Amino acid sequence: MAKASSPPRARKAAPPRRPRPPEADRQRGILAGLAAAYPHAHCALTHRNAWELLVATILSAQCTDARVNQVTPALFAEFPTPAAMARMEPEAVEPLIRSTGFYHNKAKSLVGAARKIVADYGGKVPDTMEALLTLPGVARKTANVVLGVWFHKATGVVVDTHVQRVSRRLELTREEDPKRIEADLMRQIPQEQWIDFSHRVIWHGRQICVARKPKCIDCAIEKFCFSADKTWWS
Ligand code: SF4
Numbered sequence: 001m002a003k004a005s006s007p008p009r010a011r012k013a014a015p016p017r018r019p020r021p022p023e024a025d026r027q028r029g030i031l032a033g034l035a036a037a038y039p040h041a042h043c044a045l046t047h048r049n050a051w052e053l054l055v056a057t058i059l060s061a062q063c064t065d066a067r068v069n070q071v072t073p074a075l076f077a078e079f080p081t082p083a084a085m086a087r088m089e090p091e092a093v094e095p096l097i098r099s100t101g102f103y104h105n106k107a108k109s110l111v112g113a114a115r116k117i118v119a120d121y122g123g124k125v126p127d128t129m130e131a132l133l134t135l136p137g138v139a140r141k142t143a144n145v146v147l148g149v150w151f152h153k154a155t156g157v158v159v160d161t162h163v164q165r166v167s168r169r170l171e172l173t174r175e176e177d178p179k180r181i182e183a184d185l186m187r188q189i190p191q192e193q194w195i196d197f198s199h200r201v202i203w204h205g206r207q208i209c210v211a212r213k214p215k216c217i218d219c220a221i222e223k224f225c226f227s228a229d230k231t232w233w234s
Pocket of ligand 1: 169170208209210214215216219220222225226227229230231
């Protein structure tokens with residue numbers, strides 16, 4: 001006997017959507033909301049000078065800031081300056097940074113950057129985007145961190161994994177490539193906010209707008225977000 005077919009399941013009702021504000025108002029709301037929610041957001045990498053910040057930022061690729069901060073005290077004690085590290089071979093650095101992952105490449109980048117700084121920049125970490133990008137292992141993200149956090153120069157927006165994800169959810173970009181995402185953000189955000197915006201979005205991405213199941217019910221900018229990933233609509 002043919003089995004009676006079960007009645008079709010009722011579809012889950014779509015969440016109510018509020019009218020979308022004009023884009024300029026929405027962007028202003030996002031910036032103001034982030035500023036209010038994270039007034040003290042700052043770089044979480046422990047450092048006392050530009051060299052230490054550069055080293056910590058290179059180590060932070062594919063690694064948590066907390067892990068980097070566990071490793072750097074011993075590393076900075078051993079290699080307090082670019083000159084101290086430039087004398088070493090990468091193999092001597094590897095054991096000290098092993099737990100940050102990709103330690104083989106990171107050690108090469110650190111020693112390569114130290115040698116370049118000594119050879120071309122008088123032993124001092126340079127303070128321009130152009131010069132920083134000549135250092136092995138340094139791309140725009142690392143250069144933006146060093147320039148923004150240490151030299152207080154807003155030359156771009158730091159685009160890490162959190163900034164990528166949150167900016168896309170907030171529809172500040174549709175791009176996947178970090179350079180294109182950065183260009184979109186630089187177009188829309190006033191330059192004087194570039195440095196703080198990066199810190200705030202990174203904090204927001206770590207605490208609330210996490211990769212899986214963002215905590216939208218606790219999000220300070222929820223009313224400006226129309227992401228398909230939302231878990232709660234007010
Ligand atoms: S509402 Fe949700 S998805 Fe949108 S920014 Fe906030 S936490 Fe992220």
